[in-house]
Amino acid sequence: MNALTSSWTPRILSLLRIVTGYLLLTHGTAKILGVPQVDMFANLQIASLYGVAGILELILGGLLVLGLFSRFAAFVASGLCAFAYFIGHASASTFATPILNGGEAAVLFCFVFLYLAFAGPGPWSIDAGRSAD
Numbered sequence: 001m002n003a004l005t006s007s008w009t010p011r012i013l014s015l016l017r018i019v020t021g022y023l024l025l026t027h028g029t030a031k032i033l034g035v036p037q038v039d040m041f042a043n044l045q046i047a048s049l050y051g052v053a054g055i056l057e058l059i060l061g062g063l064l065v066l067g068l069f070s071r072f073a074a075f076v077a078s079g080l081c082a083f084a085y086f087i088g089h090a091s092a093s094t095f096a097t098p099i100l101n102g103g104e105a106a107v108l109f110c111f112v113f114l115y116l117a118f119a120g121p122g123p124w125s126i127d128a129g130r131s132a133d
Contacts, residue, residue, distance in 0.1 A: 014067070014122030017074075020112050021064025024077060028057030049087070056080050064116070067125020071117050078113035081106050 030038045031054025032046075045051055060080065063073040089103030090096070098104045121127045 010123050012122075013116075013119055014124035016112065017067065017070060017116050017121055017125070018065055020109070020116070021061050021073075023061075024057050024109065025061025025065060028054045028059075028061055030054075032058055053080065053084065067121040067127050070121035070125055070127050074113045074116035078110050078117060081110035081113060085110065 026036070029035050031041045031044055031050055034041070041050065041054075044054070046055070056076070057080070060073045060077045063069050064077065085098070085103045085106035089098065089101040089106060092101050098107050
């Protein structure tokens with residue numbers, strides 16, 4: 001079992017980056033492109049806080065899916081998700097836990113992206129093809 005897990009660990013790291021990046025990308029497409037259509041983003045202004053977050057989600061999510069500038073993109077995405085939690089969720093109730101203020105996803109995204117910033121993109125990435133990581 002140890003040989004199996006050690007040989008698949010880098011590939012699973014790539015899958016984690018791709019799937020998490022895709023989920024971030026879909027947040028951006030919902031806000032900026034309206035796909036999928038989410039009612040709360042129907043009249044979103046690009047110059048608003050949600051609009052800027054959507055642009056960052058599109059760019060960073062795309063970079064992470066491709067595995068391009070992965071460490072930088074993951075680090076910035078981690079900060080974006082931390083801001084999302086503290087501005088959008090924790091501000092609603094100072095002492096509430098993430099399960100009560102709806103911020104579980106933001107916290108989880110934050111720490112997965114922080115892990116990816118340090119662990120790297122894995123072998124299935126443009127970064128891995130460009131240089132030895």
